[in-house]
Amino acid sequence: MARVPYAVDEDLDPEYRDLVVSSLQPGKRVNVYSAVGNNQEVLAGLRGFLGALWSDSGLSDRQRELLILTVASEIGSAYEWHQHVNIATDLGISEGEIRAIARDERPPFSEEERALVAYGRAVIRGRVTDAHHEALAEYLDDRAVVGAAAVAAAYLALGRVIDALGVELESSEEFVGWEVK
Structure with a gap:
């Protein structure tokens, strides 16, 4: 069982809601990002870093x-x-x-x-x-x-x-x- 709840849209500010959806599997909401979504700023930073690795490595x-x-x-x-x-x-x-x-x-x-x-x-x-x-x-x-x-x-x-x-x-x-x- 997850140790933190998985953030749902209602838990997230509108500008963060798309960050719980995989960019490599479009439309797929993934638990790892929903869990990290408990700290929206960390989620944004993590997604930015991983995004740079996917596109600019x-x-x-x-x-x-x-x-x-x-x-x-x-x-x-x-x-x-x-x-x-x-x-x-x-x-x-x-x-x-x-x-x-x-x-x-x-x-x-x-x-x-x-x-x-x-x-x-x-x-x-x-x-x-x-x-x-x-x-x-x-x-x-x-x-x-x-x-x-x-x-x-x-x-x-x-x-x-x-x-x-x-x-x-x-x-x-x-x-x-x-x-x-």
Whole structure:
């Protein structure tokens, strides 16, 4: 059970109401934003930050989603995993690739994507080495490397907020599972 109520429109000032709806899944009201909506200013700041990561990180949509799935898998965030499996499949990321991330397997990915996933796991573990950086920098420019670090760290933080607040899947949904079928 969530540790805070999910804010509904009546709880939110009009300028904040759209912020509880996913920008990656248009029209879908998501519990994580509804929970954070108990502090509307934090919700606005969080959405602004995440929005910048989605649109200005220097990563492709596919790279961003591979990183987010890596973070969700690494920290065991079922909520983020569930949300981003749906987004990833809409982008054409295969179920086999998604399962490989859950299992921490690299074979289905290109060398560039292997470097990205390894870098993401290193960020989460707080163990980025020069070798991780150099492997990623072989494929991405400095702007995108910063974006990759920020996406991984931001989704680590978001996962911890989800955990702290006890955010649950939306009531109409059933967890996709770590072994996507």
